[in-house]
Amino acid sequence: MTDVLARLVAELGDAVVTDAVALSIAQADKSGHRSASAPLALVSARSIADVQTVLRIATETGTPVVTRGAGTGLAGGAIASGGEIVLSTMAMNRVLEINEADQLAVVEPGILNGRFNEILGERGFWFAPDPASKAISTVGGNIATNAGGLLCAKYGVTRDAVLGLKVVLADGRLLDLGHRSVKGVTGLDLTALMVGSEGLLGVIVEATVRIRRAVPGVVATIASYFPSVTDAAAAAAAITAAGIQPSVMELMDSASLEAVSTLLSLPGITTGEAHLVVQTDGPAAQQEADAALAILHSLGGRASLSTDPVEGERLLAVRRSMHPAMERLGTTLIEDVSVPRTALPAMFAEIVRIEQRYGIRIPTVAHAGDGNLHPNFIFEGTEVPDMIWQAADELFATALRLGGTLTGEHGIGILKKRWLGLELGDDQLDLQRQIKRVFDPQGILNPGKVF
Amino acid sequence: MTDVLARLVAELGDAVVTDAVALSIAQADKSGHRSASAPLALVSARSIADVQTVLRIATETGTPVVTRGAGTGLAGGAIASGGEIVLSTMAMNRVLEINEADQLAVVEPGILNGRFNEILGERGFWFAPDPASKAISTVGGNIATNAGGLLCAKYGVTRDAVLGLKVVLADGRLLDLGHRSVKGVTGLDLTALMVGSEGLLGVIVEATVRIRRAVPGVVATIASYFPSVTDAAAAAAAITAAGIQPSVMELMDSASLEAVSTLLSLPGITTGEAHLVVQTDGPAAQQEADAALAILHSLGGRASLSTDPVEGERLLAVRRSMHPAMERLGTTLIEDVSVPRTALPAMFAEIVRIEQRYGIRIPTVAHAGDGNLHPNFIFEGTEVPDMIWQAADELFATALRLGGTLTGEHGIGILKKRWLGLELGDDQLDLQRQIKRVFDPQGILNPGKVF
Incomplete structure (x- = not known):
């Protein structure tokens, strides 16, 4: 172990962090789960070459490596333990290219999703993957977990936004996967395989992603309240059945609404009520929102609609206050x-x-x-x-x-691995393990996670 | 070989075809390429169990298997040669479920894309993957090649439409990959890996796919002509740069247009002219088409717009006549x-x-x-x-x-395999080969294709 640390320091200098606080932070993520012991060291990679160096040393010494972005995961996927190297990609946070005509951008993994969207927004573009953590989570982490969010039904999941990836393999070799074109079917789709692979197959060091032109037109927000969660769920189903495609459609049951109501001192909420918030966007936003509002009213909801951005955010605040309300x-x-x-x-x-x-x-x-x-x-x-x-x-x-x-x-991370076989079955689980071994024969990448 | 055939016949009866014409057809696809010798037999699978039987026998006897849908491929990916079993999934052509509320359908692989869309159309839904071959190609083949088409920039490629797959492995085991929900990140994304895998990893025997509600509003079609292909390409770029998202935007160079012009006796085409046809759909179709028309005119194009479906098809006929024109x-x-x-x-x-x-x-x-x-x-x-x-x-x-x-x-099929390494590089090619071996250790699935 001392040898590993010495080699890391010799080759990477002050990119190697052994500060007790930094190591302690890497023992946990936003799931609340915490590993039993501190990792060996954290390397704050500044470049692809740094990542390659870490993995070369790790392979030569058989040392486990846990790749970590902002640590906002909810499954323990980026938690490190004793004897492991934490490879942080947070410092690799540049936007390398924004190509408006080709509707793509090339980014380093450590850039925050929210920051990336700010930069894109200045040019009238956006990046569709929108996990609730977007202000504090990295694009690299979003890709490693195939992050979802609120907009997926209309705008897809992270996988749909990734065109190509640069990936450092367990032994330090650099792979260039995918393409810059919209289409491409050369060989097996390793780009798609890498999305959502939770640090098991390699380290994502660069991503070529689709960017979208800002959606034209107003954003309409409807906040509605129903006597029960069943009523609210029926209203959501009726909106979908009417052919309306909301960008956001979020449902809160009565316990969630009650907790938020207490936190925000919301007026007029009756015990047992559930909440449904709907947003529409695009050229038909107003028309779709009007139709949705009529449905919500007809099914007994108290509902109000706004196309004012500030009022819209206020209507969404109930849903956004879920996490602080739960913490209480x-x-x-x-x-x-x-x-x-x-x-x-x-x-x-x-x-x-x-x-x-x-x-x-x-x-x-x-x-x-x-x-x-x-x-x-x-x-x-x-x-x-x-x-x-x-x-x-x-x-x-x-x-x-x-x-x-x-x-x-x-x-899956750590927290759900014991249920993995229940969903996948033995045959698929075995295949997945073999694929893991193809990429990482020594099993040094994020050991103990997922499988 | 006689033994293999005898076993196939003993277990599968008249699903086994040895008719010389059927075997000869399986030696070619729409690429024009033809194998040197006829395959051993063709099995027209009627069920998942039939597919499992073929693969069990193939594994036990070390016999290569070429899975084949409608044979419309353009890369030789489903061409069979001497000693190989052709496994046809054309007879497995049922729609097993259409779930409008969940916006998904479950289909067998042999259903034609066009037929599937007819069935969906009766209910106000459609399946977005739209290869030019859709009238004659199967959904299973579309998935095996990650088929594209005209609508991809707006509506995605086939991979984006596949939620789950049932796949028979080389040894006959049945895998159930993916999910029926919009989101799902349990383990590695083997569904995405299977899409576009050209028969190398397993046999797709059932697919759960996203279906879309029919796009509301008119479809606007603009046919335009420019003095040169460079001018037409600049016009296409200007349309994209203006934030217009056409559903279809097809460019034909002067040689293509000339050939079609001769075939269809088109009036008013000048030598050297190129063709750009644009379609818009959705709630902003008219507005986007008006904006596109203005751009085309401003850049020197002769252009005409129609929202009449029959006239729209007539305007698209120039592009659709490309293949017959080339054959001349x-x-x-x-x-x-x-x-x-x-x-x-x-x-x-x-x-x-x-x-x-x-x-x-x-x-x-x-x-x-x-x-x-x-x-x-x-x-x-x-x-x-x-x-x-x-x-x-x-x-x-x-x-x-x-x-x-x-x-x-x-x-890639047969026709492009010699260039595969040029795009992927040695390291990625090696990884892809190893993944192939995980699924098919004996190498009996579509040997000689892609790698």
Whole structure:
């Protein structure tokens, strides 16, 4: 270990950080999970060459490497432990190219999604992947987890925005995957394979991504309240069935709304009410919003519509206050199951059943446009109690039974690895492990994660 | 070999075809290329179980298997030779489910893209992947090649439309990949890896795909003519730069237009003129078309716009007549390079240079919205002459130099395998081969293709 550290310092100088605070931070992410011991060192890579050096030394010494962006993950995917090198790509944060005519940009992995969007916004462009963490999460991390967000039903997931990647392999070799053209089918699609691979296959050191021209027209926001989450879910389904394609459609159950109502001192909320917020954009935004408003009213919702940007943000603030509101209730395990849209009501009913069975509260929000739910398991203390994991286990099994998935956008990381086989089955799991070995025969990249 | 055939017949009965005509058809595809000898047998699979039986027998006897849909490929990817089993999925052509609320459908691989769209159209839905071959190509083949088409810049490529796949592995095991939800990030994205894998990794036996609600509003079509292909390409670039997102934007150079003009006896075409056809759809279709028309006029184009569906089809007929027009000129090698949009003028200039250097004609059409070009190398006889391959070699090298790719939507198959390493490099090529071995350790799936 001393030898590894000495070699890192000899080759990388002050890019190598052994400060106790920095190492401690790398033991955790936003999931609340924390590793048992501090990693060996953190290398703050400044260049592709630095990343290659780290991986060459790691391969030669058999040292595990945990690649890490901003550490905003919710599945423990970038948490490091004793004996591991943390490879931070946060300092590689430049926008290398913005090509408006080709509608693409080339970025380093450490740039924050929000910052990248600010830079693009100045030119009338944007980057569609929009995880809730976008202000504080990196584009590299978004790609490594195939991040979702609020806009996916209309604007796709991160994978759909990635044209090409530069990746450093476990042994330090640099790969150039994908292309700058819209289309390209030369060989197997390793770019797509790399998206969402959670640090298992290589280190993303550069990305060529699609950028979009700013959507023309107004953004219309509708905030609505319904007597129950079932009513709100039915309203969301009716909007989709009417052929309306909202950019955002977010559902909050009564426990979530109650917590936010308390935090923000919202007036006029009745116990048991649920919240549905809908945004439309593009040339038909007003027309779609008017149609959505009529549906919400006809189904018994109290609803108001605004096309004023400031008022729109105010209407969205209820949904955006979910996380701070949850923090007041206790420690939170934020789950992330995804089901087909039509299974949302069934999934909400099952969550109520699980709440009752375990005597716990599970305030839940959902990206109603795409069927992705975030049930928040609330508990006391810092470690997730076994009973909560049992309840989560029932949640996962239910999502799979309803045709869904363990994780819609957060990834497997450490926290969900024990359920991986339940979704994939033995044959697929075995294939995935073999693919991992093709890229990383020594198993030094993010060991103990996912598999 | 006799033993293999006997086993196939014993287990699959009259699904096994040894008719000389059927076997001869399987020696070729729409590329014009033909294998040297007839395959051993063709199995017309009726079910997943049939596919599993074929692969089990193939694995036990070490017999190569070439999976084949409608045989409309343009790269020789589904061509079979002596000693190989042709596994046809054409008879597995049912639509198993259409779920309007979840905006997905489950289909067998043999359904024709056009037929699938007819069925969806009756319900007000459609399937976005739109290769020019859609009337005669299968959804399974579209997925196996990650087919593109005219609408990709606006509506994505086939990969973006695939949520999940059932795949039979080389040894006959059945895998269930992906999900029915919009989002899902459980483990490595093997669904995306399978899309475009050209029969190398497994046999697609069922697909869960996104379907879209019919686009509301009119479809506006503009046919325009410019003095030169450079002028027409500049007009296409100006339309994109103005923030207009056409659904279709197709460019024909003067040689292409001249050939079609002769075929259709078009009036008023002057020698040297190039053609640009633009379609817009969606709620802003009329507005975008008006803006595009103004741009085309301002840049010196003769242009006319129609929102009448019949007139729109008439305007598109020029582009649609490209293939029959080419057939009159001689035998055609249809190439498929793709470059960033802004490199289109440079690529057209290079094609002129290659024409002059080799003394050949290369009428070229381009999907101008996404930068995908189809240069048509014209020659006499049935085999592609070496000189044509030398010219194509220059074409490929040029596309790569301009930041593009060997193939935008047709695939590698047999015809482009010798150039694969040029684009991927040795390290990536080696990784791809190793991934192939993970799925197919004996190398019985589509041997001699791609790698």
